[in-house]
Amino acid sequence: xxxxxxxxxxxxxxxxxxxxxxxxxxxxxxxxxxxxxxxxxxxxxxxxxxxxxxxxxxxxxxxxxxxxxxxxxxxxxxxxxxxxxxxxxxxxxxxxxxxxxxxxxxxxxxxxxxxxxxxxxxxxxxxxxxxxxxxxxxxxxxxxxxxxxxxxxxxxxxxxxxxxxxxxxxxxxxxxxxxxxxxxxxxxxxxxxxxxxxxxxxxxxxxxxxxxxxxxxxxxxxxxxxxxxxxxxxxxxxxxxxxxxxxxxxxxxxxxxxxxxxxxxxxxxxxxxxxxxxxxxxxxxxxxxxxxxxxxxxxxxxxxxxxxxxxxxxxxx
Amino acid sequence: xxxxxxxxxxxxxxxxxxxxxxxxxxxxxxxxxxxxxxxxxxxxxxxxxxxxxxxxxxxxxxxxxxxxxxxxxxxxxxxxxxxxxxxxxxxxxxxxxxxxxxxxxxxxxxxxxxxxxxxxxxxxxxxxxxxxxxxxxxxxxxxxxxxxxxxxxxxxxxxxxxxxxxxxxxxxxxxxxxxxxxxxxxxxxxxxxxxxxxxx
Numbered sequence: 001x002x003x004x005x006x007x008x009x010x011x012x013x014x015x016x017x018x019x020x021x022x023x024x025x026x027x028x029x030x031x032x033x034x035x036x037x038x039x040x041x042x043x044x045x046x047x048x049x050x051x052x053x054x055x056x057x058x059x060x061x062x063x064x065x066x067x068x069x070x071x072x073x074x075x076x077x078x079x080x081x082x083x084x085x086x087x088x089x090x091x092x093x094x095x096x097x098x099x100x101x102x103x104x105x106x107x108x109x110x111x112x113x114x115x116x117x118x119x120x121x122x123x124x125x126x127x128x129x130x131x132x133x134x135x136x137x138x139x140x141x142x143x144x145x146x147x148x149x150x151x152x153x154x155x156x157x158x159x160x161x162x163x164x165x166x167x168x169x170x171x172x173x174x175x176x177x178x179x180x181x182x183x184x185x186x187x188x189x190x191x192x193x194x195x196x197x198x199x200x201x202x203x204x205x206x207x208x209x210x211x212x213x214x215x216x217x218x219x220x221x222x223x224x225x226x227x228x229x230x231x232x233x234x235x236x237x238x239x240x241x242x243x244x245x246x247x248x249x250x251x252x253x254x255x256x257x258x259x260x261x262x263x264x265x266x267x268x269x270x271x272x273x274x275x276x277x278x279x280x281x282x283x284x285x286x287x288x289x290x291x292x293x294x295x296x297x298x299x300x301x302x303x304x305x306x307x308x309x310x311x312x313x314x315x316x317x
Numbered sequence: 318x319x320x321x322x323x324x325x326x327x328x329x330x331x332x333x334x335x336x337x338x339x340x341x342x343x344x345x346x347x348x349x350x351x352x353x354x355x356x357x358x359x360x361x362x363x364x365x366x367x368x369x370x371x372x373x374x375x376x377x378x379x380x381x382x383x384x385x386x387x388x389x390x391x392x393x394x395x396x397x398x399x400x401x402x403x404x405x406x407x408x409x410x411x412x413x414x415x416x417x418x419x420x421x422x423x424x425x426x427x428x429x430x431x432x433x434x435x436x437x438x439x440x441x442x443x444x445x446x447x448x449x450x451x452x453x454x455x456x457x458x459x460x461x462x463x464x465x466x467x468x469x470x471x472x473x474x475x476x477x478x479x480x481x482x483x484x485x486x487x488x489x490x491x492x493x494x495x496x497x498x499x500x501x502x503x504x505x506x507x508x509x510x511x512x513x514x515x516x517x
Contacts, residue, residue: 018412025413034450039400304410
């Protein structure tokens with residue numbers, strides 16, 4: 001039985017398209033006077049956040065509340081987690097409280113898998129970002145945003161630019177976009193491409209200017225300095241010059257090409273303010289779409305007697 | 318996008334019996350259109366909402382007939398009731414279907430809900446709840462192509478294409494050109510209903 005959403009790679013093409021179609025129906029809710037649906041009445045969703053996050057937590061909270069679920073926010077700061085409680089004991093506590101789903105963000109790659117597969121609890125686990133590993137709902141909202149602008153993603157070229165090494169967004173996007181038929185090119189300095197990227201089934205490039213004219217989507221990534229323990233590039237200025245998206249580079253894009261960013265963005269580093277605020281930029285729309293996509297995930301996992309998408313119980317990646 | 322998956326086009330088995338053909342369906346819809354106009358005394362504040370999947374094309378067809386008689390368009394939309402069903406938890410999570418509320422909304426309007434088959438009445442109850450979250454109509458009426466009886470809730474239709482007395486072991490299916498390449502109403506014989514429960 002399918003119960004969890006741990007990796008974008010767990011989703012089949014049918015799963016992914018069902019999620020996108022469901023999100024499309026749920027998106028119209030934002031235009032209604034009463035932004036509430038009864039589907040998850042009486043279900044409890046716990047947001048378990050071991051790492052700081054504003055938009056993802058708020059987005060999941062809004063999504064769960066709009067589906068009438070009860071939401072419990074549990075963050076590491078100011079809770080028993082900061083007193084040294086183990087993941088297992090936290091999980092047992094949540095199980096005892098009757099959580100139907102646990103949305104987990106953790107600094108350690110693989111923590112959601114452990115939570116889902118260790119047998120500590122019966123709740124569904126949704127990965128809201130684990131270390132430098134995966135962030136499947138971000139990939140879904142990115143794919144949803146592309147799908148709304150470009151239609152079918154078969155054969156579309158997506159350039160993912162920047163700190164791929166530390167990016168769970170890049171990995172999840174690469175997996176999901178492949179499933180949906182798009183061609184992904186990762187653009188980064190050699191030091192910021194992960195070891196083993198050959199196995200990702202994507203193209204890689206060190207030259208942003210060569211990739212941009214062919215791209216249908218340009219996704220800029222933040223340089224995650226908080227995860228860096230070494231010097232990956234000489235100076236910020238040099239990084240910006242070679243891998244930043246500015247007005248001059250934007251002029252070389254095709255007319256229909258959209259610019260995305262998972263946020264939070266550092267204006268002046270990977271993207272200039274004029275690009276971020278241009279009409280090609282769909283960065284604000286990504287946030288709106290995030291709520292609809294997360295509603296779709298929660299509805300399809302919890303709305304029926306059994307989930308309609310996601311990983312099969314007991315599978316590990 | 319692939320065709321909606323709520324109801325597969327029925328594959329006629331030997332036991333299927335047609336009780337309405339394309340001309341019967343057409344005449345029934347024409348009569349319903351006139352009855353709606355007569356009851357409403359014209360187009361004033363009229364809105365048609367089809368319940369997906371087959372209620373939506375039926376609502377469009379009724380609207381076309383009304384437009385032909387009155388010479389003006391009547392707003393048509395669709396109302397998905399999936400999340401309001403009382404059996405949501407009894408089956409795997411189901412795909413959502415389109416909800417499109419016409420421009421101008423439904424506040425203060427006379428809404429005519431349109432569905433293909435009226436059976437237990439549970440779909441209509443769900444539709445009334447769904448409408449509650451969209452607005453407050455002045456009145457709600459119900460038009461169905463087929464009323465097969467066996468109500469489980471105190472609900473009745475205002476406009477009925479055909480009253481069709483059935484037994485509970487029979488299943489009634491509506492085929493429409495938009496999905497099934499024909500217009501017909503079929504009764505599947507005495508064998509137990511085979512997963513074709515969308516009419517319920």
